[in-house]
Amino acid sequence: MTFVDFCRAHGIIIDTLPQVGVWKRYRTTDKPSHRNGAVKFMGDHGFVQNHATMQEVSSWRIEGDSPIAHHEIQRIARQASQEIARNNAKAAKRAAWLLAHCETRKHAYTVAKGFPDEVVNVWEMDAGPIAVIPMRIGRKLVGAQLITEAGEKKFLSGQRSGGAEFVFANRGPHILCEGYATALSARDALKNLKRPYTLHVCFSAGNMKKIAADLPGGIVLADNDASGVGERVAREIGWPYWMSDALCEDANDYHRREGLFLLSQGIGKALREAMAVP
Known part of the structure; x- marks a missing residue:
């Protein structure tokens, strides 16, 4: 499954690959008037979260061999989750x-x-x-x-x-x-x-x-x-x-x-x- 297909499977409205290395916001199928979808593409792996329906970040990895070890992807996913938790706390305070x-x-x-x-x-x-x-x-x-x-x-x-x-x-x-x-x-x-x-x-x-x-x-x-x-x-x-x-x-x-x-x-x-x- 490609990264774009992976995003679509989580309700993200996306047609092309986003810029590498940055979080991008997208509209979602459940709420197309809002940009509740968050996507980060890293080339051979990536992360997706629909903020309206998902509590955790879902990670994607390219099929076949990858130069990035599985534990490294897990580490990056943990960092992404920690960043989201910090943002959640700031929003609650706001x-x-x-x-x-x-x-x-x-x-x-x-x-x-x-x-x-x-x-x-x-x-x-x-x-x-x-x-x-x-x-x-x-x-x-x-x-x-x-x-x-x-x-x-x-x-x-x-x-x-x-x-x-x-x-x-x-x-x-x-x-x-x-x-x-x-x-x-x-x-x-x-x-x-x-x-x-x-x-x-x-x-x-x-x-x-x-x-x-x-x-x-x-x-x-x-x-x-x-x-x-x-x-x-x-x-x-x-x-x-x-x-x-x-x-x-x-x-x-x-x-x-x-x-x-x-x-x-x-x-x-x-x-x-x-x-x-x-």
């Missing part, structure tokens, strides 16, 4: 600093998504206010998603995203969402149904699988991506799922298009299916 300097107030992003009274953590920048969504693994803060008023999203540089989530907990069934706005719509729908909930904002389709692996069961609110990734991941998780009938829509888009009643009915049906699963 997230804590940001949250400590945020105001809790309304933001244009949530207003545009149909929640004019919603308040979030807002960090004031010269370029405009940024909504800061904390990301945790268990109770440990590991990073944050930053959202501009125009809806542009990014993670903190170097942060650990695999397994990280934001949770709206109300002692109810587990419900996996990809995006924050989807979770807000789901929360309104469940309140309308007078149902408790535990909403997991997973930030990417690939990360949904990682979150689901540690949960006993629930439902998935899948994005209807043009790529089909959202539905494919929902099927792979194996739980009942709901998805908009319109291409390129998520639950929030459907909520704003069709209204709260129909969204509530769709989510309620998925929950009933989940309860019927032995």
Whole structure:
């Protein structure tokens, strides 16, 4: 397997070999609008990590004889892992600093998504206010998603995203969402149904699988991506799922298009299916 094929097998969108000896960022199949893929090519070996789905670096070695001994490749892989760990720690510290300097107030992003009274953590920048969504693994803060008023999203540089989530907990069934706005719509729908909930904002389709692996069961609110990734991941998780009938829509888009009643009915049906699963 070539290095490019190895990268593709890990969900990295890549067509040609990158520059030798430096980490390069790439888009991924599970989240094509973000550069969550990290790749380092060293000629006869290389390293890959999809930050949204992988906790560790995966190493590649050219087939056949290589002038670099196997133990040397392992040493380089360890160094790469240590570098990632240092970057993870810096990102977690940065997230804590940001949250400590945020105001809790309304933001244009949530207003545009149909929640004019919603308040979030807002960090004031010269370029405009940024909504800061904390990301945790268990109770440990590991990073944050930053959202501009125009809806542009990014993670903190170097942060650990695999397994990280934001949770709206109300002692109810587990419900996996990809995006924050989807979770807000789901929360309104469940309140309308007078149902408790535990909403997991997973930030990417690939990360949904990682979150689901540690949960006993629930439902998935899948994005209807043009790529089909959202539905494919929902099927792979194996739980009942709901998805908009319109291409390129998520639950929030459907909520704003069709209204709260129909969204509530769709989510309620998925929950009933989940309860019927032995």
